[in-house]
Amino acid sequence: MFSYEIIQSLNSLELSLYEYIMTNSKKVIYMRIRELADEAHVSTTTILRFCKKLNCEGFSEFKVKFKMYIEENNTKKVSDDISETINFLKNIEESDLDKRLNKLCDLVRSANTIVFIGIGSSGILCKYAARYFSAIGKFSFHIDDPFFPKNFKAYGESLVIALSVSGETPTTIENVMRFKEEGYSVASITNSENCTIAKISDLNVPYYVQPVKVNYSDITTQLPVLYMIERIGKKLYNQYIIE
Known part of the structure; x- marks a missing residue:
């Protein structure tokens, strides 16, 4: 979901948002877009632009994909995919x-x-x-x-x-x-x-x-x-x- 190319394309505000999301992953999937904007100190426009760069139509689609991403990465087995x-x-x-x-x-x-x-x-x-x-x-x-x-x-x-x-x-x-x-x-x-x-x-x-x-x-x-x-x-x- 977060490939090197995608992360490299993020500007400073979007990187700040990315860091907040990764640090508060379990909390973010239940947030409204306005709540995330307030907590991460960014605008809703920044969040929507961030979602678009991750190939999501909006924040709701991002939360669905992000929840799946978390579940995949929370398995006990550590991926050895190179x-x-x-x-x-x-x-x-x-x-x-x-x-x-x-x-x-x-x-x-x-x-x-x-x-x-x-x-x-x-x-x-x-x-x-x-x-x-x-x-x-x-x-x-x-x-x-x-x-x-x-x-x-x-x-x-x-x-x-x-x-x-x-x-x-x-x-x-x-x-x-x-x-x-x-x-x-x-x-x-x-x-x-x-x-x-x-x-x-x-x-x-x-x-x-x-x-x-x-x-x-x-x-x-x-x-x-x-x-x-x-x-x-x-x-x-x-x-x-x-x-």
Whole structure:
């Protein structure tokens, strides 16, 4: 229902509406359009435009389809369908996401030091990214400890790359703000550009895949993030060879 192409077509108000709907899914299916407009702080016109982009004639049809979508995704069995990931990879070239990746590559190339920040599964990817970038000749390190000391300063051109699925992890936000105060440039890779970390970043690269949570744990696929890390690393390595 919420493909990458559809989400990418949403404007900032529609993205805000999307985030509210996904956070309050069980509540939304029983709301009137005016109630949703008031709760999500958008107009009814925005809601109807949002519904149209999801191929729904109106809000009533959207609620029916959304209820079916929720029921399908609330089954105990987690889908192992890889079509979403394949679709992501097939459509990345020449897309807005591709352009943002190129900009991130330029930022990495011009920085003397790269700092990857994240916790949980994102923290594991930070460790991998720092090792990967260091292997191609770009000095990098990672911070996956929420209580890592923050009393150090940047020297030279430095770039922080924050990894977070939700973009709302409090400790990651705190670390990003601390680095911004010290003059670091900040880029982020998140599952949505309508989140706090994306908004406080100089550059955000969103990937938009279906969030998956089981027993209060987030097991959303990290393959898009892994792809981005390796693609940037390889582009940098090729640039170094040419030089």
